[in-house]
Amino acid sequence: MSESTTIRWEQDATGIVTLVLDDPNQSANTMNQAFRASIIAIADRVEAEQDSIRGIIYTSAKKTFFAGGDLKDMVKAGPEHAQDIFESALGIKNALRRIETLGKPVVAAINGAALGGGYEIALASHHRVALDAPGSKIGLPEVTLGLLPGGGGVARTVRLMGITDALLKVLLQGTQYTPKRALDNGLVHEVAATPEEMMAKAIAFIDTHPESRQPWDVPGHRIPGGTPSNPKFAANLPAFPANLRKQLNGAPYPAPRAIMAAAVEGSQVDFETASTIESRYFTELVIGQTAKNMIQAFFFDLQAVNSGASRPKDVEKRQVRKVAVLGAGMMGAGIAYSCARAGIEVVLKDLSAESAAKGKAYSEKLCAKAVARGRTTQEKADALLARITATSDVQALAGCDAVIEAVFEDTSLKHKVFQEIQHVVAPDALLCSNTSTLPISVLAEGVERQSDFIGLHFFSPVDKMPLVEIIKGERTGDEALARAFDLVRQINKTPIVVNDSRGFFTSRVIGHFINEGVAMVGEGIEPASIEQAAAQAGYPAKVLSLMDELTLTLPRKIRNETRRAIEEAGGEWATHPGEAVIDRMVDEFGRQGRSGGAGFYDYAEDGKRGKLWPGLREHFTKPGYEIPFRDMQERMLFSEALDTVRLLEEGVLTSIADANIGSIMGIGFPAWTGGVLQYVNGYEGGVAGFTARARELAETYGERFTPPALLVDKAERGEVFTDS
Ligand code: NAI
Secondary structure, eight states: OOSOSSEEEEEOTTSEEEEEEOOTTSSSOEEOHHHHHHHHHHHHHHHHTGGGOOEEEEEESSSSSBOEEOHHHHTTOOGGGHHHHHHHHHHHHHHHHHHHTSSSOEEEEEOSOEETHHHHHHHTSSEEEEEOOTTOOEEOGGGGGTOOOTTTHHHHHHHHHOHHHIIIIIITTOOOBOHHHHHHTTSOSEEESSHHHHHHHHHHHHHHOSSOOOGGGSTTOOOTTOOTTSHHHHHHTTHHHHHHHHHHTTOOOHHHHHHHHHHHHHTTSOHHHHHHHHHHHHHHHHHSHHHHHHHIIIIIIHHHHHTTTTSOTTSOOOOOOEEEEEOOSHHHHHHHHHHHHTTOEEEEEOSSHHHHHHHHHHHHHHHHHHHHTTSSOHHHHHHHHHTEEEESOGGGGTTOSEEEEOSOSOHHHHHHHHHHHTTTSOTTOEEEEOOSSSOHHHHHTTSSOGGGEEEEEEOSSTTTOOEEEEEEOTTOOHHHHHHHHHHHHHTTOEEEEEEOOTTTTHHHHHHHHHHHHHHHHHHTOOHHHHHHHHHHHTOSSOHHHHHHHHOTHHHHHHHHHHHHHHHHTTOOOOOOHHHHHHHIIIIITOOOBGGGTBSSEEEOTTSOEEEEOTHHHHHTOOTTOOOOHHHHHHHHHHHHHHHHHHHHHTTSBOOHHHHHHHHHHHHOOOGGGTSHHHHHHHSTTHHHHHHHHHHHHHHHHOGGGSOOHHHHHHHHHTOOOOOO
């Protein structure tokens, strides 16, 4: 046994040393300080005892091979920690390098997921055998957390597969491969079906390669595909950053740029220098704000959300066996597919057998596509389809233990539909509505068991969108909330939980983004600049094109209903300057959005989006009128963040993590911000800086930017938005 704490040394009689990665203090191995000390001690021992060593195998005693960097430390790292981060990263890399260059064969027996740091250990091995374990993933997803692989991942993938392939296949998208796809793409050498086979293959490599070196340590090695010192390659080089800019649409993501720079610069120097360059860029990213935002959202918040921070604790977990989906339109068809894919029996009901069959045909189309692309087998696709029964017969719903209603958006119709089925389905069936706007508490009045009634707001297209917003009505019970939460997890989606209110969280907040974009058209700002501002702020959809997708008449209908409800309750409606623009577009110019063939954009006969409607300039734009580009972007971002704070004040939102994740995964709030409230936390000058800037915007652009009391309070106390 070695002295080290996170790596066990097991040597057999033939001289093979198995280094078992097994951090005793954590459920998964990470590159923490204990690992750093351990790997350095291991490198010392390997060098000291090399005469008795025939080969080395890295494997792990955990379910996953190795998780990755220590993210807890990274979110706390400020510029004052730069030197420590740099040296710590280099310390681990140097130890792996010493083991890699000893001349002994080194094999990674990848027994489970090897993402980030895990795959970097594998890359520091001469041979990689991956166990084809279910759910096992291989790759370098650092870019999705605003980081770059700082454990040798850039330097080695570039030398292994060439600059272009390393960037496109591994580094820039952070693709996570199954073991088989990792093999096809050259990330591993072999795949094994069982742990025994994996170890046998590892030993076979050692037996047949008594001396081993990495390809890049063999004299004369050239990086596949060339480097900038090759004139042909150099001629193509300017296209790299240009393509990246195009891909990012000008959005502020520092990691892809840093990765590209580290790859290109590192390709022109020796391995050791490349490794130092990589560590420099890594350090820069770690101490920056974007990585902190993205780690907070995509690691900590997402984990909290999915693990049930917003789920009532004392309700036992239950699985749904058979679900009734009412309405086989666009949403119902997608919901049926997602449920069947997760192994749930589905009864898809519509008014006629034909409409129901049309809804099922959507699953048939998706299955055929998945088979054609090799993402599933014909057998699995057939089984999925066999789980969906399309029908117009209410009696077919007998025995369903959950109902998801997705008929037209109409309260009395929804009441009627629930009346019809409530005594046919199982007597304790969970009752869910997929309404996108109607108050859940009002819909619940249509059923006898109001405590079992809940909102389950899916997003379109359902098979692709990862989020479901769960809406708790006034009388929804904890049992129903827990069961709804479990159902969303059962179909592999991410559930956020909010309390009932008009537009809930997502529909209400996205409305502010759209209104702000539209208001700018009304002020006379060039529409193309507004679209550009949204793209460069990092929104995946430009604001006016998104308005067209949603159709202009829909927000108007919702607005009028909300206004009536507020006024009836004795409240006052604050008119948004965007409203007048929508009214003119619809009433004066007959432009209702994409489905009507004309909106802020022109559309071709086949529905394809053309150019911005020239009439916008004629009727709205004031030539020469401009506001700062930053103001345009911040008006959109702030309008969403400020309303989210108001939703916290109103008690509609109760979890910061839910707000952050819901905003990114449901309504396209830019991912670099870490979500709508992390944007406030991470703004220059923190919450106080954000508040001051909101006041400035309020003075220039209107009272709607006035900071709410909760925000002012947080700023004064020096607090941030956090659940802990
Ligand atoms: P849709 O118009 O595509 O489909 C509605 C379906 O319900 C039609 O097939 C219709 O025949 C069927 N239907 C009507 N009365 C019925 C009855 N008595 N029994 C069984 N089926 C009946 O509508 P879509 O877009 O699928 O929307 C459905 C619901 O989902 C609405 O409440 C909508 O607000 C909500 N929603 C829509 C989203 C979207 O992006 N379209 C997003 C989230 C929620």
